[in-house]
Structure formats: structure tokens, C-alpha cells
Amino acid sequence: MSGTEGWGFTDDRGAELGAARVPLRVAAYVRAGAALLDLGVTPVAVYGSGHDGEELDPAKAGGLRAVGVPYLGPGRALGAEALSELRPDVIVDVTYDGKSPYALDEAVAERLGIPLVALSVSGELTLPAILDRFAALAASLTAAPGRSASGAESAVGPVPAAPASESVPAPDLAAAEALLRSVAAGGGVAVLALSGAGTEQVHLARPQAWPELAHLAGLGVRLLDPGPGPGANWLTGDWAGVAELRPDLVLFDEREHATPPYALPSGVRLAPWNPETPPSPAAYARFFRDLAEALAA
Known part of the structure; x- marks a missing residue:
């Protein structure tokens, strides 16, 4: 799929999401963002869960700190204004119940008209199935012409590519x-x-x-x-x-x-x-x- 043909993805809630072009600016829950980074998509920013504080938890950061991806704090505390300033084309979260995103109030994304992808990480799926779903999403997001593994630009400037050691086939x-x-x-x-x-x-x-x-x-x-x-x-x-x-x-x-x-x-x-x-x-x-x-x- 090319960036001129549009973008579509059905998430694990069954929500059919689409856009006129392949999203370049991805905001994500930290777990999803760290996975996408490994898979060649650098988020413009990540946010935490209700367990997280104002600083990015090192245990959950993956390679995000190494490439300077901004951390916004807990997702439930994020308002529409904070997300609007990022100008994301898509938001990626996880879901444990197959119904709702885990870390962000979906109403915030709805008010801004930003597609929100929620991928399941629950025990109803096997680990290989979960990995396959994130790989499929990453593949759809790297389909834009000219987009490389270094991803898009962040809200504060270009984000460098992930170190080679962070990309394991x-x-x-x-x-x-x-x-x-x-x-x-x-x-x-x-x-x-x-x-x-x-x-x-x-x-x-x-x-x-x-x-x-x-x-x-x-x-x-x-x-x-x-x-x-x-x-x-x-x-x-x-x-x-x-x-x-x-x-x-x-x-x-x-x-x-x-x-x-x-x-x-x-x-x-x-x-x-x-x-x-x-x-x-x-x-x-x-x-x-x-x-x-x-x-x-």
C-alpha cells in the first residue's frame, strides 16, 4: 500500500480505522511505542499508564530513551490540547479486554478525530499471535513512500534511528x-x-x-x-x-x-x-x- 492510496487497519477491538494517507506521526502507549521502535517505527511521543509517574520507567522504556522519544506522563492525565500539539496521525495503545484502550481515555482521541489503534496483549492470545499483530501494524505504518526505519519527526525535531542493537530480527x-x-x-x-x-x-x-x-x-x-x-x-x-x-x-x-x-x-x-x-x-x-x-x- 502506498502513501497515496490511503491507510487502513482493523484493530483487536474490531474497529476499522483509516486515513487518506499512511500515518507518519505516531503517538503511543509506552509498551506499544517501544515495540514499534524495535519494528522500525519511531513514535513522536509516548505516554504511560496509571501505574506510571512523570518520568519514564526505565524498565518499560526499551530503546525509547536512547533515541530521545519524548515521554508525556500518564495517559489518563493527557488532555486534548497536549495531544493536539503533537499533531499525531494515529495513536497506538494496548487493550486487555478487547473493548477499551488501556492507558488513554479514548474520548480524547475522538474529540481530535485521531484514529486510535488498540492491540490486544491479553492471555486470550498466544505470544506469537501478539507479536504478529504488532508486526502487521508496523508494516502498515512503514508503507509510506520515503519512510525509513528512522521513522518520522518528533514534536521537538528529528528522532534518530534506533541503534542497530535494538533491532533484532x-x-x-x-x-x-x-x-x-x-x-x-x-x-x-x-x-x-x-x-x-x-x-x-x-x-x-x-x-x-x-x-x-x-x-x-x-x-x-x-x-x-x-x-x-x-x-x-x-x-x-x-x-x-x-x-x-x-x-x-x-x-x-x-x-x-x-x-x-x-x-x-x-x-x-x-x-x-x-x-x-x-x-x-x-x-x-x-x-x-x-x-x-x-x-x-
């Missing part, structure tokens, strides 16, 4: 998966994924509710299930419950709003986990390699 993801599968087969290490919520509380991840954790299980990683109880994605309990599950390795939520591991049994190894890893082959290749190293330690 899909075959490298396959190699990282093969490495992780090989390491996981040799150890039988029990792995527990969690997010700290203070000194008295911790959220324990249900592996099958998280596309990347379910994918790890498919690669042979032995992930511990916290057991029955309320909560679709997490079982909330105390730190003593972590010890009862007897993990060998804890994947801890490294985002800034999460509490670092507070009280763990002696000898338990730690490895960081970002529950909002950018949905790109590059980001997951890095995560899988790092986890393979942690399992082998």
Missing part, C-alpha cells in the same frame, strides 16, 4: 527460544513469577494468564502455579506464601511501581521480569536469553 528470537528450551530441559528449575505490592503483600502470577509465561511453559520452563483463589492474572497473598511454593528462581516485577523482592527463602535466585515487555521479537529475544542465563546459573 525474528530468527534471533527463534535462536533465543532454542537456547532457553535447551537450558530448561537440563535443570527442572522451579520458577515463580511475582509482583511485589509492599512488605505485607505480593501478587503471584498465574502462568497461563500471561502470554509470555505460557510461552515459557511451552518451551519447557517449569513455572509454579500459585493455586486456587480469586484473581484471573494474579493470586494476591503474603510473602510467606512464596516460601510455601518453594521456588528455585523468582521472576520479580522490575517496574518502578512494584516492590522489590521483600522476603524470600535463603538460596532462591532472582531474575527481573517486565510484565509489559514490548511485543517485539527483539525485546523477547533479550528476555529469553537473560532467563536462560539465570536458569543456568
